[in-house]
Amino acid sequence: MKRSTINNYLREARSFFEEQHFALPPWADWSLDDWKNANTDCRAIFEGGLGWDLTDFGSEDYERRGLMLFTIRNGNPREPQKIYAEKIMVVGENQETPQHFHWDKAEDIINRGGGNLVIELWNSDVEEGLLETPVEVMVDGIPRRAAAGEPIVLTTGESITLTTGIYHRFYGEAGKGRVLTGEVSKTNDDNTDNRFYDAPGRFPVIEEDEEPWRLLVSDYAVFLEGGKKGE
Numbered sequence: 001m002k003r004s005t006i007n008n009y010l011r012e013a014r015s016f017f018e019e020q021h022f023a024l025p026p027w028a029d030w031s032l033d034d035w036k037n038a039n040t041d042c043r044a045i046f047e048g049g050l051g052w053d054l055t056d057f058g059s060e061d062y063e064r065r066g067l068m069l070f071t072i073r074n075g076n077p078r079e080p081q082k083i084y085a086e087k088i089m090v091v092g093e094n095q096e097t098p099q100h101f102h103w104d105k106a107e108d109i110i111n112r113g114g115g116n117l118v119i120e121l122w123n124s125d126v127e128e129g130l131l132e133t134p135v136e137v138m139v140d141g142i143p144r145r146a147a148a149g150e151p152i153v154l155t156t157g158e159s160i161t162l163t164t165g166i167y168h169r170f171y172g173e174a175g176k177g178r179v180l181t182g183e184v185s186k187t188n189d190d191n192t193d194n195r196f197y198d199a200p201g202r203f204p205v206i207e208e209d210e211e212p213w214r215l216l217v218s219d220y221a222v223f224l225e226g227g228k229k230g231e
Contacts, residue, residue: 007213047076058200075187085188099197107185110159115176
């Protein structure tokens with residue numbers, strides 16, 4: 001993806017957060033110069049992978065298969081007692097996050113505003129393939145049984161709990177608008193804990209045609225001294 005295209009998507013997402021009255025931490029609006037001139041210790045941000053994140057899952061077609069995220073909080077090696085994470089995401093109409101599961105992370109996916117979120121579920125087998133068996137989950141604390149791949153629609157305020165090994169695919173319902181989507185989970189590591197069924201990649205390949213408007217999590221190691229996760 002071109003950096004200019006990413007910058008435009010980030011501006012759109014920032015405006016959507018404001019429309020939905022969802023506040024981000026002050027450093028969410030730091031420019032590249034702000035980061036370079038910051039007189040503060042940002043190691044927890046780098047190590048926890050906090051901040052802006054955008055992916056096209058290797059599709060080169062972000063609006064069809066892609067996701068915008070901002071990781072608000074996340075445990076890291078310097079905070080061993082912090083075992084939780086939180087993200088806020090923008091999911092477009094028919095914009096797919098493809099089938100994947102997590103080996104370690106359990107999570108709640110929450111519709112926090114905007115349109116309707118559609119999520120489809122599958123159990124996985126021992127070889128990490130898709131099963132056609134019914135999936136049992138909790139929707140706002142109430143047990144629910146769904147057929148494999150059956151669309152479950154979450155309206156504003158509704159949430160679903162996903163445990164390890166459950167493949168999930170989600171997208172915004174057509175005609176309902178973008179969805180402000182939350183995630184509350186165990187500590188998150190997107191480098192090691194995503195098992196995609198058919199997506200070739202988690203992070204985009206970026207063509208640098210202009211300066212970043214806002215840094216992505218994957219940019220810290222490239223643009224900032226000490227920004228490499230784990231240093």
